[in-house]
Amino acid sequence: MLGVRNATLALSRVNERLFFGVIGFVGVLVVWETTAQLGLYRKSLLSTPSAIWRAALTDFANGSMAPHITTSLSEFAAGFAIAMAVGIPLGLLIGSFRRVDYLFNGLLAGLNATPNVALIPLIILVAGIGYEAKVVVVFLSAFFSVVVTTFTGVSTTAARHLDITRSFGGSRWLAFRTVVLPSTFPFILSGTRIGLGRALVGVVSAEIISANQGLGFYISLYGTFLDTARVMLGIIIFGVFGVVIGEGLRILERRFEVWRPDLHR
Amino acid sequence: MTIDVAREPGQHMALSARGVQMEYRDRQTGHRLLALERVDLDIPDGAFVSLLGPSGCGKSTFLKIVNGLILATAGEIKLHRVAKGREDAMVFQDAALFPWYSVVDNVAYGLVCAGVSRKEARSRAVPYIDLVGLKGFADKYPYQLSGGMQQRANLARALAVDSAILLMDEPFASLDAQTRELMQAELLRIWTAARKTVLFVTHQIDEAVFLSDRVVVMAARPGRVIADIAIDLPRPRSLEMKQTPEFARYEAQIWKLIAHQQPSDTAPVP
Numbered sequence: 024m025l026g027v028r029n030a031t032l033a034l035s036r037v038n039e040r041l042f043f044g045v046i047g048f049v050g051v052l053v054v055w056e057t058t059a060q061l062g063l064y065r066k067s068l069l070s071t072p073s074a075i076w077r078a079a080l081t082d083f084a085n086g087s088m089a090p091h092i093t094t095s096l097s098e099f100a101a102g103f104a105i106a107m108a109v110g111i112p113l114g115l116l117i118g119s120f121r122r123v124d125y126l127f128n129g130l131l132a133g134l135n136a137t138p139n140v141a142l143i144p145l146i147i148l149v150a151g152i153g154y155e156a157k158v159v160v161v162f163l164s165a166f167f168s169v170v171v172t173t174f175t176g177v178s179t180t181a182a183r184h185l186d187i188t189r190s191f192g193g194s195r196w197l198a199f200r201t202v203v204l205p206s207t208f209p210f211i212l213s214g215t216r217i218g219l220g221r222a223l224v225g226v227v228s229a230e231i232i233s234a235n236q237g238l239g240f241y242i243s244l245y246g247t248f249l250d251t252a253r254v255m256l257g258i259i260i261f262g263v264f265g266v267v268i269g270e271g272l273r274i275l276e277r278r279f280e281v282w283r284p285d286l287h288r
Numbered sequence: 289m290t291i292d293v294a295r296e297p298g299q300h301m302a303l304s305a306r307g308v309q310m311e312y313r314d315r316q317t318g319h320r321l322l323a324l325e326r327v328d329l330d331i332p333d334g335a336f337v338s339l340l341g342p343s344g345c346g347k348s349t350f351l352k353i354v355n356g357l358i359l360a361t362a363g364e365i366k367l368h369r370v371a372k373g374r375e376d377a378m379v380f381q382d383a384a385l386f387p388w389y390s391v392v393d394n395v396a397y398g399l400v401c402a403g404v405s406r407k408e409a410r411s412r413a414v415p416y417i418d419l420v421g422l423k424g425f426a427d428k429y430p431y432q433l434s435g436g437m438q439q440r441a442n443l444a445r446a447l448a449v450d451s452a453i454l455l456m457d458e459p460f461a462s463l464d465a466q467t468r469e470l471m472q473a474e475l476l477r478i479w480t481a482a483r484k485t486v487l488f489v490t491h492q493i494d495e496a497v498f499l500s501d502r503v504v505v506m507a508a509r510p511g512r513v514i515a516d517i518a519i520d521l522p523r524p525r526s527l528e529m530k531q532t533p534e535f536a537r538y539e540a541q542i543w544k545l546i547a548h549q550q551p552s553d554t555a556p557v558p
Contacts, residue, residue, distance in 0.1 A: 184384065191449065192356075201397070205386070205388040280388075282388045
């Protein structure tokens, strides 16, 4: 009996969330459209949902949008993949070996504190204005948060957990695999999440500053034409990117961290 | 400081400690602090011995020295050699299970540390999970277990490596009173079944008397042994035994020993 009641409660809570979520979303659209149509402000300033919709239909139908999306996606994916591939191992090394920490800590702290946008002109000088330059910007944007959270995770591994391996005579390598890695995993995930957000910012800023393709370019191009509907469209597509990636990560988290009670509530 | 493993046949001591000393230097004042002062202790094979004393008497430190987690500054410890595996295994104070492992993986972990393959370690863990009364919980995660059940898993992990001596560091300290009593009785049942030598650290007099063949009483500042009392109560013991006058006499005797040490405990530290 109790189980059944709990199940229905959980189900209705999900429905409730969806219901009000949709209401909030639709509500904003309706207010946006009506205030614009009523002429409370100039339509060219914020555009309207219906105009954005029409722009989306045209640009997706005639194929002019697709190359921008694939370009941005591929710059994003490449830069982010490299950031993970370098950042996670480096973070693990820094966290595990004191001397590697000393070696890199100051450097990383300095570079991390530098706003990435400030580096873009330099990157253009070195890597040009093409695909590679964007990958470098994305990489730099995501890299530091991945490294920093990973080594923070390693260095906060509970001493009482490390004692268990030592107590039973396990090797340092075994402790790394069975204790350090799993207890660092949540940190790596949150570093990944922060890194994803920054990488997205990296793509947009790099493409807005200099590019001939990509969503950021699309936004800045139509900005100069005062085509706010298309500017909004570009922004919305970036927003959808962010949400989809974030949700994907959340699913990953649940899948791999069955042992964390806070994820099951 | 050395930890030796006795090799000569016919050795009947599971553990024998001579002059074990632990000194710290206070970083601020530079004063020497004696956590343990020349501790001698012999534990025969199969015995259940408790180290009893107030906090700060070094009883847990001694246990960690035996286990190899801490290096003593002086002294010698001999452990009975076993054919394979570890000589000693620790049951930790807070259950210290890995939250990312299920019960069976936690119990198997000591074997994995000894180089046993994960698959074999799992299958060897199963009988110990049953022995401690966790049958049916092998695939649960620590957060799904009560405090008492976590301590059972903690105990099973130490039992599974099949060591000559079991080191138990106040394993029931964080449990509520009823669960603790139940776990004491359970421990005696398991001890009888597993035929282990046990060195049990506690600050609870009744717990020490109920479980042990011998209670070694310690005092603080410096941490040292002040008495070694044989508990001649019949076995098997049940919880009702705690109501008998003999039991109360042992409790009173030990309480008197500890109470004598109290003034020094409340005196200001030099």
